[in-house]
Amino acid sequence: MHIDSKQQSIAATLALAPVVPVVIIDDAKAAVPMARALVAGGIPAIEVTLRTPAALEAVRAIAQEVEGAVVGVGTVLTPKDLHAAREAGARFAVSPGISPNILAAADDSDLPLLPGTATASEVMTLLERGYRHLKFFPAVPAGGHKLIAAWASPLPQVRxxxxxxxxxxxxxxxxxxxxxxxxxxxxxxxxxxxxxxDWAGIELLAREARGLK
Structure with missing residues (x-):
């Protein structure tokens, strides 16, 4: 899949709701009811981070069992992580930053990647490779909304x-x-x-997030 097609896929996923939940899950049995609660609350795109041993099992369960969910894998650090995410049924991958190895692996994979950036130089590097949709991380410590606002003028093609x-x-x-x-x-x-x-509580949090503009 060409980078443009993968970027269109990422754009469609990110446009599904104002918030993408970033999930750290310790018990894979919680994955399906959690995801159903988020979807019921209007939040279909879900990022499950590779920070626990249960993560890939959780992704697999959500992909197979939760109608309406668009599950992705976060904290993708290596080509192996990217491959494992694809095998688990993820629809997208998210990395906290960029490296030559992860970008090369993303070029060879049909799994869309949302790469992380924290500086204008990183944004420019990714622009050269065809990326137009990027993660800004860690958003608040790295400069918050004022930094992104400042990038809008010199880098208008990036979201x-x-x-x-x-x-x-x-x-x-x-x-x-x-x-x-x-x-x-x-x-x-x-x-x-x-x-x-507390799935009802998670659904309520999702409904609040869905109402953000």
């Missing part, structure tokens, strides 16, 4: 999904910018609600 330190209250600062397509956030699937199986 961002800021992730890292964003909350329900601060998300509108980012979403109001013309070069932000959505935000990523971990607040939709807090560890206490996942552990307690």
């Amino acid at each position: 961002f999904c800021p992730t890292g330190g964003i909350s329900l209250s601060s998300a509108p600062d980012f979403l109001s910018l013309p070069n932000v397509i959505c935000v990523g956030g971990s607040w939709l699937t807090p560890a206490d609600k996942l552990k307690a199986g």
Whole structure:
């Protein structure tokens, strides 16, 4: 798949809702009810991070069992991670930054990649490779919405999904910018609600996030 086609796929996924939940899941059994709660709340694109042993099993379960979910894999650091994400049924992959190896692997894979950036130089490097939709990470520590706003004029062809330190209250600062397509956030699937199986609570958080503009 050509980079343009993969970027169109990423764009369509990011446009599904104002927020992409960034999920750290310890128990794969929680994956399906969690994802169903998010979809019911209007949040279909879900990023499951490769930060726990349960992650790939969770992705596989969501991909197979949750209608309406568009599941992706986050914290993709190596070509092996990218391959494992594809094998698990992920529809997209997300990396916290960029490296020559991960970009080469993404070129050879049909799995769309949302690569992470924190500087204008990284954005320019990815532009040269055909990327127009990028993650901005870690969004708040790296400069927040003011930095992305400053990039809008010299880099108007890029749209961002800021992730890292964003909350329900601060998300509108980012979403109001013309070069932000959505935000990523971990607040939709807090560890206490996942552990307690509070799916109604997660659906409510998803509905709140769906209402963001």
